[in-house]
Amino acid sequence: MKDQLLPFIVETARSIAEEQGIDVSKELNDSTRLFGEGGLLDSLALVSLVIAVEQGIEERFGVRVEIADDKALSQKNSPYRTIGSLAAYAAQELEAKKAAG
């Protein structure tokens, strides 16, 4: 599932950064730092990305997932560290929601 989400998240991160005037000349991938030290995005862009990912998942899979809630913020390792960690967290939440029916 994570692999399925990764290209979509890369693409969304790129367009949000571009829209908000953030330099994205480098290639974005699994290990790109998103937020925090050396991160691509600031909090406004991060919030936009997370919401766009939630909306994109709902559109593609018909399932509402929350990837910006207290649970996400209280993870031992922040899901917003890298594009890969965000994709993994989103995939995990999507699987859980699907399993719960």
Add this chain to the structure above:
Amino acid sequence: MHIDFLRERFAAARDKDALIWRDQSVTYGWLLEELDRLSASLEAAGVKTGAVVSVEADFSPRAVALLLALIERNAILVPLTSSVEEKKPEFREIAEVESVVEIRSDDSLHAWNTGTTASHPLLVGLKQSQSPGLILFSSGSTGKSKAALHDIVPMLEKFKVPRQTLRTITFLLFDHIGGFNTLMYNLSNSGCVITVADRRPDTICRAIEQHKVQLLPTSPTFVNLLLVSEAYRQFDLSSLQTVTYGTEVMPESTLRRFHALFPNIKLQQTYGLSEVGIMRSKSKSSDSLWVKVGGEGFETRIVEGLLEIKAKSAMLGYLNAPSPFTDDGWFKTGDAVEVDGEYIKILGRKSELINVGGEKVYPAEVESTLQLMDGVEDVAVRGEPNPITGHVVFARVKLSTDEDLPAFRKRMHEFCKDKLARFKIPQKIELVEKAMHGERFKKMRRGD
């Protein structure tokens, strides 16, 4: 007794048109006669003087005569129009309605007593003072409907001063403080009230052309719909002298566009609330949101950036909620304002202020900017909780283009980057199909 001054003015303008309903006019002479006929009918139907009476009717000449006949009998009026059909039983109970008077769609009158005896202390007190009353329900768009009880006598006081005679569309009905005010203004000044079957832009424009309307009191939402629909292109609106707007914050972009299209129409902001009545107001100019408010019987002050009003015509209280007044009688409007000398500018409801990571955003400013974009028909902005920044700016947008969300988001950022601070640009967008206003043409930011 309380409407003797109206009877005198009606008699002096006997042959003039008082109301236009379904494109037919009735005169002030007719209204006087109908007032006497209805007084007799109410007496015969056993509607007691001073009773709490629900008036269940739409805006027809008979309904207007009925309101006046009831005021003359010191009744406490509870106007209920068909727009609140499903809530009528609940509203009758809250208002402790003692008699129902209904005008059906065939214009026939039906009256009966409910068997209730009003016992609310505010109602009992008003009855003892032998004053007619008015109960208005808030729309409940931000929670449950509150019932505001007014003494009609101080409300009527300001209409004793003669003012301009105008032909006016009643955009709001008499179950709303604005509609009641428009009606009483016109009746007091021998003006003509033009009623409309619905409030679509083309219906309103047709009525303006056909009945040479001079004054259109409306809401910013309607002004925007009028611009978007371009209905004004098919009709002659040259009779129109003044458009007044109130009930919500006017987007500056909408005001400017309307003024550019109709430079000869005066745009005038109004400010009123069902709790305190309608203040007199004066806009700095047609394309300015700066406005002076007040007038006889009103005091205003600003406390911590929020407008407070003390009014002689203030309501006596809510029937179903605690008193919102301070101990010394000030009403906290909850509207945040900027001040410049005698003028104020209304920024929006404090409760609608969005706090994005410590930065403050008023929905109206964001809406005003987004409405300047091509293809944006309507937009409603509100805050949504988000643990990352506390809240995010959430815009629901109705588009006339077939863009998808990522395409619109991209265009929006491009458009807004030199117009709005970055934190004000919506972080969340949803594209919607349906209109985002309620029955009273006020933007519904809370709706789904």
